[in-house]
Amino acid sequence: MMADEPLDVVGIGNAIVDVLAHADDDFLTRHRLTKGAMTLIDAERAEQLYSVMGPGVECSGGSAGNTMAGIASLGGRGAYIGKVRDDQLGQVFRHDIRAAGVAFDTPPASSGPPTARCLILITPDAQRTMNTYLGACVDLGPEDIDPMVIGGAQVTYLEGYLWDPPRAKEAFRKAAALAHAAGRKVALSLSDPFCVDRHRREFRDLVKSHVDILFANEAEILSLYQVDDIDHAVAAVRTECELTALTRSGKGSLVVQAATVEPVAAEPIARVLDTTGAGDLYASGFLYGYTRRLPAAQCGRLGSIAAAEVISHFGARPATPLKDLLARTPGNARAASGAPM
Amino acid sequence: MMADEPLDVVGIGNAIVDVLAHADDDFLTRHRLTKGAMTLIDAERAEQLYSVMGPGVECSGGSAGNTMAGIASLGGRGAYIGKVRDDQLGQVFRHDIRAAGVAFDTPPASSGPPTARCLILITPDAQRTMNTYLGACVDLGPEDIDPMVIGGAQVTYLEGYLWDPPRAKEAFRKAAALAHAAGRKVALSLSDPFCVDRHRREFRDLVKSHVDILFANEAEILSLYQVDDIDHAVAAVRTECELTALTRSGKGSLVVQAATVEPVAAEPIARVLDTTGAGDLYASGFLYGYTRRLPAAQCGRLGSIAAAEVISHFGARPATPLKDLLARTPGNARAASGAPM
Numbered sequence: 001m002m003a004d005e006p007l008d009v010v011g012i013g014n015a016i017v018d019v020l021a022h023a024d025d026d027f028l029t030r031h032r033l034t035k036g037a038m039t040l041i042d043a044e045r046a047e048q049l050y051s052v053m054g055p056g057v058e059c060s061g062g063s064a065g066n067t068m069a070g071i072a073s074l075g076g077r078g079a080y081i082g083k084v085r086d087d088q089l090g091q092v093f094r095h096d097i098r099a100a101g102v103a104f105d106t107p108p109a110s111s112g113p114p115t116a117r118c119l120i121l122i123t124p125d126a127q128r129t130m131n132t133y134l135g136a137c138v139d140l141g142p143e144d145i146d147p148m149v150i151g152g153a154q155v156t157y158l159e160g161y162l163w164d165p166p167r168a169k170e171a172f173r174k175a176a177a178l179a180h181a182a183g184r185k186v187a188l189s190l191s192d193p194f195c196v197d198r199h200r201r202e203f204r205d206l207v208k209s210h211v212d213i214l215f216a217n218e219a220e221i222l223s224l225y226q227v228d229d230i231d232h233a234v235a236a237v238r239t240e241c242e243l244t245a246l247t248r249s250g251k252g253s254l255v256v257q258a259a260t261v262e263p264v265a266a267e268p269i270a271r272v273l274d275t276t277g278a279g280d281l282y283a284s285g286f287l288y289g290y291t292r293r294l295p296a297a298q299c300g301r302l303g304s305i306a307a308a309e310v311i312s313h314f315g316a317r318p319a320t321p322l323k324d325l326l327a328r329t330p331g332n333a334r335a336a337s338g339a340p341m
Numbered sequence: 342m343m344a345d346e347p348l349d350v351v352g353i354g355n356a357i358v359d360v361l362a363h364a365d366d367d368f369l370t371r372h373r374l375t376k377g378a379m380t381l382i383d384a385e386r387a388e389q390l391y392s393v394m395g396p397g398v399e400c401s402g403g404s405a406g407n408t409m410a411g412i413a414s415l416g417g418r419g420a421y422i423g424k425v426r427d428d429q430l431g432q433v434f435r436h437d438i439r440a441a442g443v444a445f446d447t448p449p450a451s452s453g454p455p456t457a458r459c460l461i462l463i464t465p466d467a468q469r470t471m472n473t474y475l476g477a478c479v480d481l482g483p484e485d486i487d488p489m490v491i492g493g494a495q496v497t498y499l500e501g502y503l504w505d506p507p508r509a510k511e512a513f514r515k516a517a518a519l520a521h522a523a524g525r526k527v528a529l530s531l532s533d534p535f536c537v538d539r540h541r542r543e544f545r546d547l548v549k550s551h552v553d554i555l556f557a558n559e560a561e562i563l564s565l566y567q568v569d570d571i572d573h574a575v576a577a578v579r580t581e582c583e584l585t586a587l588t589r590s591g592k593g594s595l596v597v598q599a600a601t602v603e604p605v606a607a608e609p610i611a612r613v614l615d616t617t618g619a620g621d622l623y624a625s626g627f628l629y630g631y632t633r634r635l636p637a638a639q640c641g642r643l644g645s646i647a648a649a650e651v652i653s654h655f656g657a658r659p660a661t662p663l664k665d666l667l668a669r670t671p672g673n674a675r676a677a678s679g680a681p682m
Contacts, residue, residue: 021440022660055410055437055658058399069396088429088455096396099362114429314655317396319363 007103007153008076008291009187012145012175013064014137014161014168015082015106016116017089018316019056020128020276023121028129033121038130038192040164041119046133049119058089059315060096061118063159063191066277066316070284070306072101073322076291079103079149081171083140089115090136100317105146109139120276126311128276134165141167142174150175151182154291155213157283160191163199176210187213189283190220197223207240213290214244215283221246230254234261243290245300247282247307249275255300264300267308277316281306284322305329348444348494349417349632350528353486353516354405355478355502355509356423356447357457358430359657360397361617364462369470374462379471379533381505382460387474390460399430400656401437402459404500404532407618407657411625411647413442414663417632420444420490422512424481430456431477441658446487450480461617467652469617475506482508483515491516492523495632496554498624501532504540517551528554530624531561538564548581554631555585556624562587571595575602584631586641588623588648590616596641605641608649618657622647625663646670 028035031049041049050056060069068078080097084090086108093115097104116135120128140162150156156179162168176186188211190196196203203224207214214237216224221233221244230246234256237244244256252266285306289299306322313319369376372390382390391397401410409419421438425431427449434456438445457476461469481503491497497520503509517527529552531537537544544565548555555578557565562574562585571587575597578585585597593607626647630640647663654660 050436053436053440055401055440056433057656058433060396092397092399095391095394099394099396315398 010153011064011068013159016062018061066280069100085136190216193219351494352405352409354500357403359402407621410441426477531557534560
């Protein structure tokens with residue numbers, strides 16, 4: 001697809017190749033890894049950790065990249081902005097996101113650190129523990145934000161992880177300003193509770209003043225407001241943000257607006273194999289529904305369906321065309337056909 | 342492990358990173374791909390084919406590399422010889438085979454073509470269609486064969502694909518000569534019927550004069566002897582080769598010696614997902630048994646078990662420690678414990 005066609009969503013994020021390997025809990029303990037979290041690591045630590053990991057499988061990842069692949073898999077029109085290096089892993093990332101049907105035209109860095117990678121350890125309980133070497137992501141800057149792309153997309157979707165590399169937040173702010181100037185919506189994922197810890201003050205300001213649609217899991221929203229129960233977090237966020245989707249793993253999600261809090265069930269699946277990408281794909285389903293003007297709870301339901309697919313196999317992007325999955329789900333014929341309500 | 346410990350098997354092959362993607366039969370037709378075969382492609386065709394393939398998953402492959410990973414997974418001691426470039430995919434290959442527990446010390450090429458890759462299309466019937474760009478494999482030569490490693494291994498295992506890059510056959514011949522000089526055994530896999538077509542005269546000579554243990558599937562052995570039924574092929578090979586294992590997909594295998602032909606059943610599995618690596622892993626199980634001096638039919642049975650594991654998931658190397666699998670299979674306690682009979 002061409003980036004100058006009208007878009008449903010443009011995603012901006014850290015462009016990362018995932019390296020997935022199985023590990024047991026002892027391995028996490030021995031190498032001082034925080035289970036379930038995303039930890040930033042430098043080149044040296046990445047090399048050291050890789051050298052002790054088991055055989056890996058490489059596949060394209062990155063939170064917003066996964067979300068955009070999911071939106072395309074649902075039949076939505078999407079573009080992605082993120083920075084790779086002109087190396088083999090950068091070619092892999094570029095190939096995969098384009099092959100998924102997402103426009104991707106950010107020029108690769110021709111010098112500096114290599115394409116980012118995330119060393120992901122999957123424990124027998126299907127939890128993923130992520131260790132990210134940001135590599136070329138540190139080169140993403142406001143010059144990579146194309147006003148035509150942002151202005152042409154119904155929603156600009158940003159991952160909180162963008163706050164980690166030094167110049168990406170400028171890209172993030174530029175994109176949000178351009179989206180609002182064009183009468184578009186801005187969505188943010190809080191990404192990770194430790195990421196919220198690192199950037200809480202700025203994230204609070206973003207949510208209050210620049211974000212229309214917020215995605216967070218329980219740990220992230222509790223960390224954002226420094227409260228210890230979900231009701232307090234819901235009470236806070238509904239006064240600040242137009243629309244919030246709070247994901248709760250097996251308990252489903254809560255879709256929060258000023259006047260309503262709607263619980264959405266998780267989609268039942270036979271066996272959870274790898275939770276990598278669950279939140280990213282929830283956002284795919286939700287935003288696909290949102291850009292088709294479906295009611296908020298129905299957006300949450302599409303999120304549940306997309307998330308269920310990705311956790312039932314190894315890897316963070318859909319293995320089945322989500323469009324076909326929707327068509328087979330009772331009550332979703334309208335969403336699958338892509339007709340706005 | 343150290344390469345100077347006594348080894349069960351040393352494998353020599355084309356060191357390849359697999360790029361796996363799903364495709365339908367129409368895709369194969371449209372791009373003139375021969376289903377189920379391994380086709381050699383040049384850099385330009387590799388780029389063109391990659392550009393039209395769906396999103397991929399990268400994992401280390403190569404026929405003998407897969408076999409060695411399987412032997413290590415069974416608890417055997419193995420080493421691998423093969424040529425990668427000093428690039429990112431070469432690092433991936435090196436990491437994965439070492440992480441699998443296989444010694445790998447072949448120095449990478451510091452110039453010339455990049456690390457080899459095999460673009461593998463998996464069709465809904467679980468068949469794999471392979472397109473190999475040999476890349477750095479063309480740099481493997483006799484200088485990469487370490488007499489200490491060959492002399493220290495019970496079996497030197499060679500893949501027929503080595504006949505494709507120009508200088509690898511010299512490495513192959515050197516290794517076979519060294520093995521026999523040290524009183525060791527030489528095993529060969531015929532790899533692919535088209536590979537047999539390309540090199541039939543030389544393969545016939547090898548089987549007759551230099552190979553002790555032969556692995557082939559039906560199409561390959563029929564091609565080798567240019568006969569059209571398996572009984573004629575069996576009659577020919579039993580006079581030429583000490584021990585032959587003929588794999589027959591769902592029909593199991595035939596273990597052929599001068600005096601006996603023993604049928605071995607396939608291991609039943611719930612669902613075949615991806616046949617990539619089936620023959621490679623059969624060889625793992627067989628050689629693991631062989632180096633533990635198990636009876637020939639029992640070697641075939643271990644081959645069936647290892648092959649069944651690899652075809653029940655995506656990818657060509659074991660996803661479950663095969664050692665644990667053996668321990669859970671009735672009648673294999675002795676093999677699993679590693680005690681010679």
